[in-house]
Amino acid sequence: MKSLIRSIIALFLALACTGVLVSCIGESPWQVYKILFTSAFGSLSAFNYTLYYATPLIFTGLAVALAFHVGLFNIGCEGQLYMGAFATAVIGTYIPAQSSFPLLWIALMILVAFLAGALWGIIPGLLKAYRGSHEVINTIMMNFISISLLTYFALYHFKDHSIQAIATPLIPETIRIAKLSSWFPFEHTSPANFAFFIALGTAYLLYIFLWKTRYGFEYRAVGKSLQVAHSTGINVKKVLIFSMALSGGLAGLVALSEVLGHLYRFKEGFSHGYGFLGIAVALLGRNHPLGIVLASILFGALHNSGIALEFDTAHISRDLVGVIQGLIILVTTSDGLFELPWMKKILKNMKLSILQKGKA
Amino acid sequence: MDEKNSKKYEAFYSAEGKGIMLWLDLAFWVSLLSSTLRLSTPLTFAALGGFFSERSGVVNIALEGLMLIGAFAAAWGNLYFQSSVAGVLCGILAAMLVASLHAVACVKFKADQIVSGMAINIFAFGLAPMLSKALFGTRGSSPQILSEIHMQTWNIPLLEKIPFFGDVLSHHIPLVYLAIVFVFMTHLWSKKSALGLHHRAVGDHPEAADSLGIKVNRFRIVSVLCSGVLCGLAGAFLSIGHGSGFARNMTSGRGYIALTAMIFGKWKPIPTFFACLLFGFTDALQIRMQGTPLPGLGEIPPQFVQLLPYVVTMVVLAGFIGSSQAPKALGIPYIKE
Numbered sequence: 001m002k003s004l005i006r007s008i009i010a011l012f013l014a015l016a017c018t019g020v021l022v023s024c025i026g027e028s029p030w031q032v033y034k035i036l037f038t039s040a041f042g043s044l045s046a047f048n049y050t051l052y053y054a055t056p057l058i059f060t061g062l063a064v065a066l067a068f069h070v071g072l073f074n075i076g077c078e079g080q081l082y083m084g085a086f087a088t089a090v091i092g093t094y095i096p097a098q099s100s101f102p103l104l105w106i107a108l109m110i111l112v113a114f115l116a117g118a119l120w121g122i123i124p125g126l127l128k129a130y131r132g133s134h135e136v137i138n139t140i141m142m143n144f145i146s147i148s149l150l151t152y153f154a155l156y157h158f159k160d161h162s163i164q165a166i167a168t169p170l171i172p173e174t175i176r177i178a179k180l181s182s183w184f185p186f187e188h189t190s191p192a193n194f195a196f197f198i199a200l201g202t203a204y205l206l207y208i209f210l211w212k213t214r215y216g217f218e219y220r221a222v223g224k225s226l227q228v229a230h231s232t233g234i235n236v237k238k239v240l241i242f243s244m245a246l247s248g249g250l251a252g253l254v255a256l257s258e259v260l261g262h263l264y265r266f267k268e269g270f271s272h273g274y275g276f277l278g279i280a281v282a283l284l285g286r287n288h289p290l291g292i293v294l295a296s297i298l299f300g301a302l303h304n305s306g307i308a309l310e311f312d313t314a315h316i317s318r319d320l321v322g323v324i325q326g327l328i329i330l331v332t333t334s335d336g337l338f339e340l341p342w343m344k345k346i347l348k349n350m351k352l353s354i355l356q357k358g359k360a
Numbered sequence: 361m362d363e364k365n366s367k368k369y370e371a372f373y374s375a376e377g378k379g380i381m382l383w384l385d386l387a388f389w390v391s392l393l394s395s396t397l398r399l400s401t402p403l404t405f406a407a408l409g410g411f412f413s414e415r416s417g418v419v420n421i422a423l424e425g426l427m428l429i430g431a432f433a434a435a436w437g438n439l440y441f442q443s444s445v446a447g448v449l450c451g452i453l454a455a456m457l458v459a460s461l462h463a464v465a466c467v468k469f470k471a472d473q474i475v476s477g478m479a480i481n482i483f484a485f486g487l488a489p490m491l492s493k494a495l496f497g498t499r500g501s502s503p504q505i506l507s508e509i510h511m512q513t514w515n516i517p518l519l520e521k522i523p524f525f526g527d528v529l530s531h532h533i534p535l536v537y538l539a540i541v542f543v544f545m546t547h548l549w550s551k552k553s554a555l556g557l558h559h560r561a562v563g564d565h566p567e568a569a570d571s572l573g574i575k576v577n578r579f580r581i582v583s584v585l586c587s588g589v590l591c592g593l594a595g596a597f598l599s600i601g602h603g604s605g606f607a608r609n610m611t612s613g614r615g616y617i618a619l620t621a622m623i624f625g626k627w628k629p630i631p632t633f634f635a636c637l638l639f640g641f642t643d644a645l646q647i648r649m650q651g652t653p654l655p656g657l658g659e660i661p662p663q664f665v666q667l668l669p670y671v672v673t674m675v676v677l678a679g680f681i682g683s684s685q686a687p688k689a690l691g692i693p694y695i696k697e
Contacts, residue, residue, distance in 0.1 A: 025491075025494045127677075129681075131677075138674055141674050151663060152664070273482075276478060280479070280482070283390075316490065317489060317492075318499075322487070326484070326487075327483060328481075329478065330476060330479040333465065333476055333479065334469035336468050
């Protein structure tokens with residue numbers, strides 16, 4: 001409850017700061033807030049796009065959160081999701097176009113996406129466990145390596161020459177994940193797909209894993225204190241290595257919504273910084289799967305409304321969204337801010353009013 | 361030209377021949393080394409910025425974002441005031457302002473320093489193009505800075521007369537020299553002055569520093585602001601020194617490279633400078649290797665050469681540099697008892 005209130009306060013503070021910035025540029029903040037809201041939730045198709053942008057963020061948010069619980073910082077989601085996407089797109093082209101068991105093939109592709117991401121995640125894990133080198137620098141380096149390397153392969157070895165962009169050929173119908181519009185009353189062209197529900201399922205599985213299994217207990221114990229975990233007989237090295245692999249694998253699953261669900265191919269620059277936003281999402285969701293899902297929808301909504309912002313105002317570009325996101329993260333992580341006297345007062349009043357409502 | 365000669369001529373300029381000849385050419389080395397010096401300049405500034413912040417105990421992965429803001433503000437200042445000096449000052453001021461957010465969040469509000477750094481990066485990568493749209497009309501780039509108001513190159517008297525070295529070391533814009541001067545000044549300051557000693561004490565043993573009467577948190581805030589100033593210089597170099605205008609994403613990962621150069625240099629100014637030169641060299645090499653084959657190896661795709669600094673960093677981190685090299689209180693907020 002307390003963390004929820006804090007996240008909400010962070011959101012409002014960030015929006016207030018943005019309002020000041022917007023009025024400095026000479027636009028009306030209220031107009032901007034209105035556009036932000038209506039273009040994210042105002043219509044069915046707007047909501048569909050919000051879900052579409054939220055899906056990869058759920059995966060990367062979960063990936064970052066898992067590593068967080070072990071006390072590790074996975075900034076490498078961007079590289080890991082590139083690996084997952086590339087592996088599924090390339091291996092996907094070899095899948096037969098006609099098959100009577102499409103679900104089996106899709107399950108295989110999910111495994112491929114997971115393993116490719118895990119491969120990229122396990123390397124910093126190994127380096128951390130055996131060489132003690134800091135995972136933050138290593139994962140940042142591995143982002144650059146993976147993006148550069150995959151651009152090379154996509155350009156010179158797997159390029160689809162029928163289009164101009166650096167992209168691999170289309171994957172067959174067999175392994176494409178259905179659009180939400182086939183079940184729900186969305187427009188036919190809208191991009192959100194069933195990977196969203198897979199993401200929700202993954203969030204639930206991660207919750208079970210972290211809080212209801214022995215392994216999850218070990219992982220969180222390592223996150224609390226390496227020394228204590230070690231002296232209670234937990235194999236710390238194993239936990240460090242496998243948690244990074246799992247985290248990378250979760251990031252790799254972004255391929256489901258992007259490659260299998262919408263683009264049907266690997267395309268250079270397909271990720272709109274999902275890996276980095278995953279950190280924000282995990283933080284805002286306080287590393288809890290449910291919080292991450294909610295935070296992902298919020299960030300997906302923000303991302304979605306950026307484009308509308310550019311069309312509907314004269315001087316503001318979609319980059320305003322980045323400003324809001326950055327401010328939200330900054331405020332959320334500033335623990336001391338919530339211990340200032342005036343902030344404590346607000347927190348107390350909010351809690352009281354919520355309690356009173358609960359009683360009434 | 362008879363047939364024999366023309367064949368020789370063809371062989372000389374065939375792909376392989378050209379590749380070999382290039383490596384024996386003195387002019388090629390002059391241009392390679394002088395561009396190494398230029399390309400390592402923004403890295404040097406930003407890495408020194410990282411040095412100031414991290415030696416005082418505040419992790420700073422926001423170098424990238426601070427550089428971008430510096431680059432934008434410098435371009436704006438240069439265009440608005442029609443003077444490159446004003447541009448540089450604007451870049452410094454803007455980067456310092458954004459750095460103050462990081463400083464306040466990390467030092468005053470005990471934020472997680474890595475998260476705060478990421479937040480600053482996301483913030484800056486939104487803010488710079490947003491302001492570009494508001495002030496210049498496009499989110500992509502600023503108008504070009506014409507040569508009349510562009511920063512001019514300086515020649516160093518005497519030095520420019522020396523063959524080869526003169527050509528490599530002279531004819532640069534003042535910021536290149538300033539970076540080198542800063543490296544040595546920082547080294548002396550850190551090693552020889554009382555303030556420099558305090559700076560290191562704050563990062564290694566904040567409790568001890570506090571008991572000596574050093575204001576730990578104030579020292580850290582000023583250190584982070586210093587890193588903002590240096591990142592502003594780095595950004596200004598990119599947009600109005602080396603380039604002629606601001607472009608979206610023009611830092612392209614240099615902030616992170618600078619950070620690793622600093623770690624590579626074990627949090628010390630002079631080794632950091634050499635790491636920056638190394639990364640600058642691979643960058644300069646990569647530009648020249650596009651389309652020119654290496655003798656014996658054939659043509660190496662530019663993407664692979666681009667990877668070199670990253671791979672080298674990882675190998676070095678895994679092989680040689682333990683965590684003992686880092687400032688001891690790095691990343692830990694100081695709470696006075």
